[in-house]
Amino acid sequence: MPRSETELMLQGYGLTTAEMFYRLPDHQSILNSFVWQDYDLAPDYPKLFGFIEFWQDEIEGPLHSVRFTHRKLIGPGEWRNVVQEFYVH
Template sequence: MPTARVPDPQFRKMLSGFGMTFAEILYRMPDHPSFLQSFSWQFEDMAPDYPRLRRFLDHWEREIEAKIHSVRISHERLIRPQEIRLMRELGHLH
């Protein structure tokens, strides 16, 4: 009896829409309000809701004194539908 194959959990995440996300957060510190500073972060998240990023930003707003100016997001799905072409059979290989 063949053994059931279990898909890799990481692969299942990719199929459900998770992808590599890059966030650049521009912020100002209270003691230097004229300076705009940058924090960059690369992580896996799911577009378009970005639950991991939202949790991080909620934490930032609650726990960090720096005021967020803006957040820029770039997201790339790791797996996406591919173009499939059917080829007609040309002959038999021996």
């Protein structure tokens, strides 16, 4: 069952963005770029490295380089459930 983005963030996932530079199969001197984005766990990045392995196994364009950034948007200690309100006159 797919989890919502909020549930993923509360479990420690953060938004990971990777830019992959790869060579065209027929024109090795030309570099192209591809941007990949998903929620992933730092510092192991299982989804990112899984995608890189998939790329190397299944896609003809060889990777030149990969650069990525990770941003933890919300953490379990930063969110709290408010069940009561107080009014100040």
